[in-house]
Amino acid sequence: AGHEVAQAAAALPPFELGRRRRPDPADLSPAAGRRPVKIAARGRERLLYGRREVDLARVEQIVEEAQVRAIGHLIHRYAERHAHHPTLEAGLAACFAEVEEAGPDGLTRGRRGDLALPRPYEVAAALNRMRQVAWLA
Numbered sequence: 001a002g003h004e005v006a007q008a009a010a011a012l013p014p015f016e017l018g019r020r021r022r023p024d025p026a027d028l029s030p031a032a033g034r035r036p037v038k039i040a041a042r043g044r045e046r047l048l049y050g051r052r053e054v055d056l057a058r059v060e061q062i063v064e065e066a067q068v069r070a071i072g073h074l075i076h077r078y079a080e081r082h083a084h085h086p087t088l089e090a091g092l093a094a095c096f097a098e099v100e101e102a103g104p105d106g107l108t109r110g111r112r113g114d115l116a117l118p119r120p121y122e123v124a125a126a127l128n129r130m131r132q133v134a135w136l137a
Helices: 002-011 065-082 088-102 120-128
Strands: 039-042 046-049 052-055
Touching (some): 039 065, 065 088, 065 120, 088 120
Antiparallel strands (some): 039 046, 046 052
16 A cells, blocks of 8 residues: 555656745835935834834744844845845845855944844745735746
């Protein structure tokens, strides 16, 4: 019986993930009116990104406000420099490679010392919660 099950499983088509998507960079501008960039944390559960407020309350892996600030700056960096990558995963990998080289303060102008790096998963979760963002295939 086990041999028959193995044969049946081998006959199945290979599993394929759905289309890989990435956010439309045109929807990721943090500009707020005449002010060019507005990125701020409101505790560890809210990200202010331009005029948008992103609810991160259900992203349990975020443990401090400094991570929320870093998420906002990583999204901005992704939109500015890495949105051309074919997938979100590749674009975020390029962002994190830059940060690994320059440190978290490389995401902002000057040394701030108030950023704590999240994982790429938390940045992707924040992007997924930005309801106004269109996704490209």
